[in-house]
Amino acid sequence: MIAAQLVPSPVGPLALLAREGVLVAAGFTAEPKEMFARLTPALQAEGLEIVDDLGAASEAALAYLAGDLDALDAVPVSQPGSPTRRRLHAALREVKAGTTVSYAELAERAGLPKTAARAAGSACAQNLIAPFVPCHRVLPSGGGYGGYYYGVPVKNGCSLTNAEVSSTLRKGRVAFGNVLRMVTIEHEYLLELVTNNPAMVRDLLVGSGLPIPAFDSAELGSGDFNDRRPTEYRADAVVVFKKRNKPVQAVVVEVQRKPDKGKTWSWPVYLSTLRASRKCPVKLIVYCENDATARYCATPIDMGHPGWILKPIVVDPSKVPKITDLREAIDNPELTALSVIVHGKSDTPEGKQVVETFKQAAVERPKGRPDYADLVAVLRRDFDFTRSLEEARMPVTVEQLEEVPYVRRWIELGEVKGEARGEARGEARGEARGEARGGAKAVIKILHERGISISPEDEERIRSCTDHEMVENWISKALKIHNVDELFD
Template sequence: MPSVTHEALVELFKNRPTLAAEMLQDALGQRVPTFTEARVESSDLAEIVPSDRRADVIVVLLVGEQQRPAMAIVVEVQLGVDPDKPYVWPVYVTQTRARHRCPTWLLAVTVDEEIARWSARSIDMGHPGLTLAPLVLGPAGVPVVTDAEQARAAPEVVVLSAMAHGQGEAGEAIGVAFLAAAAGLDEERRAVYGDLVLSSLSAAARRTLEAMMKSGYEFQSEFARSYVAKGVEKGRLEAKAQAVLAVLDARGLEVPAEVRERVLASTDVAELDRWIRRAASVGDARELLATTGS
């Protein structure tokens, strides 16, 4: 099953169809044809590849009024060594080339340098002169985005930057640049991208960024305000959950694992308040979760 990181990277390339071409040209120095539109196409290659196999993202660069395909890019997010990929990647490329009748490139994307080196190995097809050399975007190739205007213009790039460089010295500056861009995103992307950026930063950078958001820093955005509010609410819930368990513990009652997990997982303030009151009178911790009583 694909990991959260895998799916997040896939979404970046789907949400910004030009991203694959931008990374090929700006980060990897490959010459990409001039195009008028970049379109994400179906990645289902079931005609040749088994139905449980499909490319992560297929982007087609289109030109002219007729929207003629100028080039296709097969984007594959790679987070680990997979011995099947040297066999299926060439199929993705040839099938996409046959479907869209245009030059087709393979772009492997990873956030791990070791996997980047593995992904870049040439694939010998066994036919004389036929070798596939994957183009690889690893952490070293991802730009470090610390400029607010650049982040606003390409929010997916600053998220990618955080995932690649968030643990380094530039992590804090990348986070601040993202905050500048967050206000211009729709609610869903703001939430998803915000979680990705914050989870990618080093602990020190994340603490600094959170402090800046709480203090009303000039780059504070709707995302920042909602993030702080969510953090305050989470702290409130955790405090009440701990209060429930503390009362039970003080009374010498044994708390089964299922009860403890249920209390700690609650996101209902009224429910937790009710449990605090019940914890003072129940004879068994299991009675706490009864739906009757106050």
């Protein structure tokens, strides 16, 4: 019988499933049956029983959540997997609380080459026993949190709870003791994008049909408009456009998720104070996600003086551009993120294209540039989103092809695993040719799966290649190219 218990945690219930004192599943869900459904048929045949106390496993979980960061290490665990995956899961348990590793580093710790990062990512994605097998301690080498089966906020929560990340990914997320608190991300996401790229405010103004003077730079300004008054006045964000280092336009950016009568008094204060301090024209942009709030915020504010009427510039989803051009998406990641957040939920062809453009740009964007995949995943409630992006970014080698679902059947048929048999017989040359042939089939299959047309001549060129290194390079390219000509460049 599989025994299950729910343990409360700061990021939601933690379900523990054990068999004869050995943990066989654990995860952040309020439904132990969800974890039970992921077990092997043999274990499921034993049945599931909800208990009040699992003993050592639940005691360790409670101690861990109370601050004893090593409490999980001694709990025995068991989960299925290939020998490679078992080595990776064992290596995961050696990653100590307070430290993190990249996928390539995890592969190396498991005795695999660093190029096995994809296999390491797959092992994390298939991990059944979180956080006892701590896949949340594996982070992308390029920054951010990467994907997580139970969602990015839970991964963030694990990291903060265990003092494993010294700084947070974005403002508005702070840890108090062991409890993660988040400022409403629906309010913060536009402000984060504007903070990282103030010039994107120009695009919002243009989308509203409003001109903006020529400028050399855009920078954040102070949103504090107290001006020695006892009442606190603070805007969400301020952007100042400059030409030759002189302000030519200042913009107050406000995010409104519901009508607020008090804003009719504070917004004029923001603008008048900003105009006096910067000595340049000022504008007010109010971003609203729903029509009712947009209509309310668009109501002109009569200041009482003849002709002095403030008309807020309301930006609703219809005024956010749909980014479907790959070059534009790569060059302007902040506006692209806003585009997919706003329009990517649509099931229309254009909405789907916005999503695909964002994904492709995230994969092809130069290293070191943000892609906001984590932010988009949280707002879309789609955590496979970041996982699929992370896997797409990883280099692919023939050794990792067994982790690709539509290549798995070749392995089972022995078309790729013949490499290992060839090595055992000392047939090194035959091994290389066999590996290249298996890789060539993978290249062709990947191109077909991605909808890239391939001529019979090009297909024969790929199939006949016996250069393992060339085929391995083609595999990596096949995941990213737009046409078959790029494969041979």
